[in-house]
Amino acid sequence: MSQSKKWKTSITRRDKSVRVKTARGRKLSSTRWLQRQLNDPYVQEANRKGYRSRAAxxxxxxDDRFQFLKPGQKVVDLGCAPGGWTQVAAERIEAEKNPDGHVIGIDLQEVEDIPGATLLVGDFMENDAPDRLKEVIGGSVDIVLSDMAAAASGHPQTDHLRITGLVEAAFYFAIEILKPNGWFVAKVLAGGTDNDLLNTMKKSFTTVRHAKPPASRKDSSETYVIASGFRGKNAYSDE
Known part of the structure; x- marks a missing residue:
């Protein structure tokens, strides 16, 4: 297996952990979450490098494994807040120094400016959103990213349906704006996408894979679908 196919990470844990005392009015669960954050090497490294979240x-x-972000590409990041994925995309396509490179982040809430990126406030699920996006970016795009997750309900089946719905919406948005041979990368839950949606993806892309990067916490059920080689917007309707 070539190096490009292996997970690569340089993040290591600190030798000493930080203990958080339970403050008055703070729930034990909140204290545990805070302690995990303070001792998370990805959180520490994100703070050191100026990334807005460990999700970066x-x-x-x-991308280190599948190598899809390249200088000069056009990239859309759906549900981009707080902006960690948008930051990385802008860096890797060299958006600030390559005139062909363009990253657009879309979210329902305002996101603080990111060098090399255009940030839009709006709902990508609106009917005219693909056309408006193409007007802003000047045509079709190379990559659509989605790290969106629905708010957890505590009910696994409900959570699975919610995130599958988001992935499906992101997919149908992507096939409206992607160039031929484009990429679609999105968060899903363990077990992958719904079978019908997965089959539709396989009609639309030459390769569809699932992967869980090391930065994804071991106790998290999240994984990612990586679809490459977009066949064209009408491929999904073929029998």
Whole structure:
């Protein structure tokens, strides 16, 4: 197996852990979450490098393995807040120094400016969203990214349906704006995507894979679908 097919990460844990005392008014679960954050090497490295979330390392590790982000590309990041994936995409396509490179982040809430990226406030699920996006970016795009997750309900079946719905919406948005041979990378839950959606993806892309990067916590059920070689917007309707 070539190096490009292996997970690569340089993040290591600190020797000493930080213990958080339970403060008055703070729930034990909140204290445990805070302690995990303070001792998370990805959180520490994100703070050191100026990334807005530890999730930045998920896209770094996925791209290190599959190598889809390249200088001069046009990239869309759906549900981009707080902006970690958008930051990495802008860096890797060299958006600030390559005139062909362009990253657009879309979210329902405002996101603080990111060098080399255009940030839009809006709902990508609106009917005219693909056309408006192509007007902003000047045509079709090379890559659509989605690290979106629905708010957890505590009910596994409900959570699976919610995130599958988001992935499906992101997929149908992607096939409206992707160039031929484009990529679609999105968060799903363990077990992958719904079978019908997965079969549709396989009609639309030459290769569809699932992967869980090291930055994804071991106790998390999240994984990622990586679809490459987009066949064209009408391929999904073929029998």
């Amino acid at each position: 390392f998920k896209i770094i590790e996925i």
